Amino acid sequence: MTSADLILKNANQVITLAGTSDRPLKGIDTNTLNIIEGGDVAVKDGLILEVGKDLQIGSDKVIDCTGKTVMPGFVDPHTHLIFAGSRENELGMKLEGKTYLEILAAGGGIQRSMGATRKADKAQLMTEAKKRLDTMLLFGTTTVEAKSGYGLNRDHEIKILEVIQALDETHPIDLIPTFMGAHSIPPEHKGNPDGFIDLMISMLPGISEMKLAEFCDIFCEKNVFTREQSERLLRAAQEHGLGAKIHADEIENLGGSDLAAEIGAISAEHLAVTNDMQMKKMGDAGVIGVLLPGTPYALMEEHYPRARAMIENGMALALATDLNPNCWTESMQFIISLACYNLKMTPEEAVVGATINAAHAINRSRVVGSIEAGKQADIIVLDIPNYEHLPYHFGVNHVETVIKKGDIVVYDSRPVF
Numbered sequence: 001m002t003s004a005d006l007i008l009k010n011a012n013q014v015i016t017l018a019g020t021s022d023r024p025l026k027g028i029d030t031n032t033l034n035i036i037e038g039g040d041v042a043v044k045d046g047l048i049l050e051v052g053k054d055l056q057i058g059s060d061k062v063i064d065c066t067g068k069t070v071m072p073g074f075v076d077p078h079t080h081l082i083f084a085g086s087r088e089n090e091l092g093m094k095l096e097g098k099t100y101l102e103i104l105a106a107g108g109g110i111q112r113s114m115g116a117t118r119k120a121d122k123a124q125l126m127t128e129a130k131k132r133l134d135t136m137l138l139f140g141t142t143t144v145e146a147k148s149g150y151g152l153n154r155d156h157e158i159k160i161l162e163v164i165q166a167l168d169e170t171h172p173i174d175l176i177p178t179f180m181g182a183h184s185i186p187p188e189h190k191g192n193p194d195g196f197i198d199l200m201i202s203m204l205p206g207i208s209e210m211k212l213a214e215f216c217d218i219f220c221e222k223n224v225f226t227r228e229q230s231e232r233l234l235r236a237a238q239e240h241g242l243g244a245k246i247h248a249d250e251i252e253n254l255g256g257s258d259l260a261a262e263i264g265a266i267s268a269e270h271l272a273v274t275n276d277m278q279m280k281k282m283g284d285a286g287v288i289g290v291l292l293p294g295t296p297y298a299l300m301e302e303h304y305p306r307a308r309a310m311i312e313n314g315m316a317l318a319l320a321t322d323l324n325p326n327c328w329t330e331s332m333q334f335i336i337s338l339a340c341y342n343l344k345m346t347p348e349e350a351v352v353g354a355t356i357n358a359a360h361a362i363n364r365s366r367v368v369g370s371i372e373a374g375k376q377a378d379i380i381v382l383d384i385p386n387y388e389h390l391p392y393h394f395g396v397n398h399v400e401t402v403i404k405k406g407d408i409v410v411y412d413s414r415p416v417f
């Protein structure tokens, strides 16, 4: 009899998402999830060995999953993980009705976080971000995209990218780095956004050579960067081998999503005020919509992305936390709930958005995002009888066991890494 390092036995549901690695999923239903009832998963050498019912494989380590749900670890494809300080003081301003752009203009928002992040050394940034990663792991997230963007000059942006690299090497969670120096215009470039874009472009060769980022992202927004500036930076990034991502149509529609389609960006983020034509254009171009329902929630905004219209217009959708000092959650489970209750996504669409489509959005669909033989063994066990409980029973952590690259890193809801 073959033997495995670990076997997950007799899960009420194994959400395999088998056969979904080739392209981002559209038209999702229960069949897409490819569920095995009463299923087993065998793990060997960090990879998934076999998935099925009553596997005839031995192992010294067996986890009984009776009554539980087994699924791929969550992939969080959009976070601003590295920052210093916090901004809880802005809640009062939001309650008084101040908008995001008003808070920014008053020296709050990204500017405030930039000040704290520039002051922080690498050790402090590592300590603060590690705590967030630990929480993410406890909540079942096993792969995280992390953007720079609170340094806003050469030295501090590089410092942040190096912190991401160091955390990737030392933490069980895999980090996918994105250079987002063009997150805001720093005070020293006020009134000269084009000069700032020039500076960001001049950093690309070094970032590419040092392999400090896989993607480049920009905040295309009123009072931040125009569509033209975004195009200039992202095309330069592509020439240096970085994939393009863009924060588009979050507050005002500047045509960032048209740009995403035209330059073949891997994803466009936020999309709260995107119109139907733009959705169709992105659907046709294969741009994945990364939706961040935590952000309008935290900003108390009425505009949630129109996920249903995006799906009708042929877009594949992924979900992410957008973890940042303005929208601070580590929980993809909470995001799945918001996606269903506020974006009207179905539980199936939300599960796909938080796993395989999220993996597609960061070019990791061949490695993670589904439970299939040969894939990396990033698996979570949830103490719920079926996946519908994920959005339905919200505000708590259902994750009991987390397996990362075949190792048990969370057991009985406690860290063991």
Ligand SMILES: [Zn+2]
Residues within 6 Å of the ligand: 078, 080, 247, 269, 322
């Ligand atoms: Zn963001």
